[in-house]
Amino acid sequence: MIEANKFRLGLFVISGSVLFFIVIFVFGLSDIFVRKGKFVSLFNESVQGVAVGSPVKYKGVPIGTVSKISIQVNDKLIRVDMDIDMKAFVTDHQSGAKAVSSFNDFFEHESKMGLRCRLEYAGITGLKYVELNYFDQFPQAPVIERPKYITSNYFYVPSIPSQFKDILNLINTSLEKISRVQFDKISDEMTGTLKSMQRLLDDPKLKMMIDKMEKMSDNMEKSSSNVSKVLTESKLREIVDGLDTNLKSLNNLTISARGSIEGAKFIETAQSFREAAYSVTDARQALLSTLLKLDQTLDSLTELVNYLNDDPSSLLKGKHKPVVIAPSAK
Amino acid sequence: MGSPARELVEKIGIASASVFRDMIEMVCFVGDLSKVSWRVLRKPSQLRWKETLYYMDMCGSQAVPIVLMICFLMGVILGFQAAVQMRKFGTELYVADLVGFSILKELGPLMVAMIATGRAGSAFAAEIGTMKVNDEISALETMGFAPSRFLVIPKMLAMVIVSPVLTVFGDVIGIVGGFVVGTTMLGLPLMAYYNRTVEVLYPMVFMLGMVKSVVFALIIAVIGCLRGFQAECNAQGVGRATTSAVVTSIFLIVIADAVLTIIFSLMGY
Numbered sequence: 376m377i378e379a380n381k382f383r384l385g386l387f388v389i390s391g392s393v394l395f396f397i398v399i400f401v402f403g404l405s406d407i408f409v410r411k412g413k414f415v416s417l418f419n420e421s422v423q424g425v426a427v428g429s430p431v432k433y434k435g436v437p438i439g440t441v442s443k444i445s446i447q448v449n450d451k452l453i454r455v456d457m458d459i460d461m462k463a464f465v466t467d468h469q470s471g472a473k474a475v476s477s478f479n480d481f482f483e484h485e486s487k488m489g490l491r492c493r494l495e496y497a498g499i500t501g502l503k504y505v506e507l508n509y510f511d512q513f514p515q516a517p518v519i520e521r522p523k524y525i526t527s528n529y530f531y532v533p534s535i536p537s538q539f540k541d542i543l544n545l546i547n548t549s550l551e552k553i554s555r556v557q558f559d560k561i562s563d564e565m566t567g568t569l570k571s572m573q574r575l576l577d578d579p580k581l582k583m584m585i586d587k588m589e590k591m592s593d594n595m596e597k598s599s600s601n602v603s604k605v606l607t608e609s610k611l612r613e614i615v616d617g618l619d620t621n622l623k624s625l626n627n628l629t630i631s632a633r634g635s636i637e638g639a640k641f642i643e644t645a646q647s648f649r650e651a652a653y654s655v656t657d658a659r660q661a662l663l664s665t666l667l668k669l670d671q672t673l674d675s676l677t678e679l680v681n682y683l684n685d686d687p688s689s690l691l692k693g694k695h696k697p698v699v700i701a702p703s704a705k
Numbered sequence: 706m707g708s709p710a711r712e713l714v715e716k717i718g719i720a721s722a723s724v725f726r727d728m729i730e731m732v733c734f735v736g737d738l739s740k741v742s743w744r745v746l747r748k749p750s751q752l753r754w755k756e757t758l759y760y761m762d763m764c765g766s767q768a769v770p771i772v773l774m775i776c777f778l779m780g781v782i783l784g785f786q787a788a789v790q791m792r793k794f795g796t797e798l799y800v801a802d803l804v805g806f807s808i809l810k811e812l813g814p815l816m817v818a819m820i821a822t823g824r825a826g827s828a829f830a831a832e833i834g835t836m837k838v839n840d841e842i843s844a845l846e847t848m849g850f851a852p853s854r855f856l857v858i859p860k861m862l863a864m865v866i867v868s869p870v871l872t873v874f875g876d877v878i879g880i881v882g883g884f885v886v887g888t889t890m891l892g893l894p895l896m897a898y899y900n901r902t903v904e905v906l907y908p909m910v911f912m913l914g915m916v917k918s919v920v921f922a923l924i925i926a927v928i929g930c931l932r933g934f935q936a937e938c939n940a941q942g943v944g945r946a947t948t949s950a951v952v953t954s955i956f957l958i959v960i961a962d963a964v965l966t967i968i969f970s971l972m973g974y
Contacts, residue, residue: 428907
């Protein structure tokens with residue numbers, strides 16, 4: 376019997392065995408040696424699309440996987456356990472108890488600052504992953520407080536409803552608002568309006584009006600056709616030529632008018648007028664002054680006449696001097 | 706001469722009786738093998754290690770090149786077909802999922818089993834059939850030796866050992882085939898494809914493939930040897946036994962694959 380090639384067989388078995396252990400190690404056995412943080416969250420919505428092994432991400436960075444999904448029968452919440460790879464977080468201490476403590480401190484601080492987890496779609500396949508992040512919610516959903524049955528070994532991250540649930544809520548609200556619209560009443564009103572319109576359309580006056588409009592339209596068409604018959608191309612050209620000639624005449628007239636205006640020496644004439652106006656103004660001023668003086672003279676004469684009327688002897692004696700009374704005589 | 710309908714019914718009856726007889730013989734053979742295997746397990750010194758090593762070399766290490774080539778091409782084809790469809794949806798990265806799961810759970814063990822059937826199953830049937838033609842089997846029985854212990858157990862043990870090892874080679878090279886398509890044709894980053902493969906595959910998927918490969922190995926060895934023992938004592942009989950070994954093995958492998966897949970699915974894998 377032919378004997379086996381022992382070297383070849385040994386090489387085959389050894390390489391196969393080595394490959395076997397490498398594959399086992401690469402495909403997950405290495406996780407045994409990875410230190411993990413235990414996270415847990417409770418969801419009040421469907422977790423369809425999330426399965427054991429689904430990714431857990433912190434602000435988009437993969438940090439672990441979902442390790443267990445269960446139903447809490449006492450409060451009907453869906454419990455999702457997550458294994459978080461601590462190697463994903465760079466701390467001052469890379470190993471030992473200090474690293475664990477640093478990791479815990481970081482997440483406790485983050486949780487106080489409002490870190491929440493939410494289910495997000497991983498693509499068009501319907502698969503989901505758990506996203507840890509700070510989320511702006513509208514409206515604000517109530518946070519599920521840490522229940523007593525979650526032991527201190529687990530780090531509890533409150534969950535918030537997924538975007539899909541938000542959309543569903545919005546749709547429900549919108550549908551509720553739509554349901555409040557009184558479609559029956561609107562329908563009745565529209566029916567009434569349509570009946571009124573029908574009556575209006577059935578009115579004989581409207582029919583007459585339409586007939587008249589049709590006749591007018593026919594007449595206009597006839598007129599238009601007549602105009603088009605009368606206004607042939609040659610006639611239109613003649614009209615255009617006539618207009619052109621008239622425009623040229625108008626242009627010539629404008630040129631000659633401009634020459635005449637320029638020949639009229641408007642500037643000098645205006646200057647003469649201006650000077651004459653100034654002379655009239657001066658004469659007016661002199662006249663006003665003369666009249667004022669004349670008025671004053673008349674006032675003096677009136678006063679003299681009154682004085683003479685009171686004392687005609689003053690014409691001969693002259694004007695009386697006023698009598699001065701000494702203060703002591705008082 | 707009877708009517709054609711009567712002849713058809715007679716043929717169906719003969720074929721059914723043949724299949725039933727074949728099944729009975731197969732069950733008896735498996736029972737005999739179980740008895741002998743138990744005896745060998747109790748006294749491992751009774752095992753013919755030299756022959757076992759020979760069959761390990763023949764069915765295992767000599768089959769590595771063809772297994773590598775077939776499984777690599779299988780990974781390439783699978784990756785290519787997946788890429789063409791997935792590119793339409795912009796989900797090229799999921800080629801890693803498809804290739805990884807398909808190769809590890811199904812195609813790796815199945816392709817290795819097919820190759821082993823063609824190489825080892827036919828060889829076992831031809832070898833034992835020729836021994837039967839030469840009355841060597843009768844001589845063993847006359848001398849009081851159980852032919853199963855001498856001829857079947859080494860082959861079966863060799864197949865059970867080498868089949869998972871060949872499947873490991875096939876799995877790895879199949880994934881590499883998909884990897885080549887993903888990085889060259891789809892232009893996916895090398896590390897992205899690798900990370901995706903490592904992310905989605907887990908040891909249990911790999912182990913399921915190993916379990917399948919062991920079951921397939923048992924089928925190949927048992928059917929190959931059984932058909933050899935059932936061979937008629939002439940040259941044509943050996944040829945027919947060889948053909949029958951290959952066809953029956955492939956048929957039973959596919960049935961076993963379906964049954965195992967259902968069982969694993971029910972178990973949640």
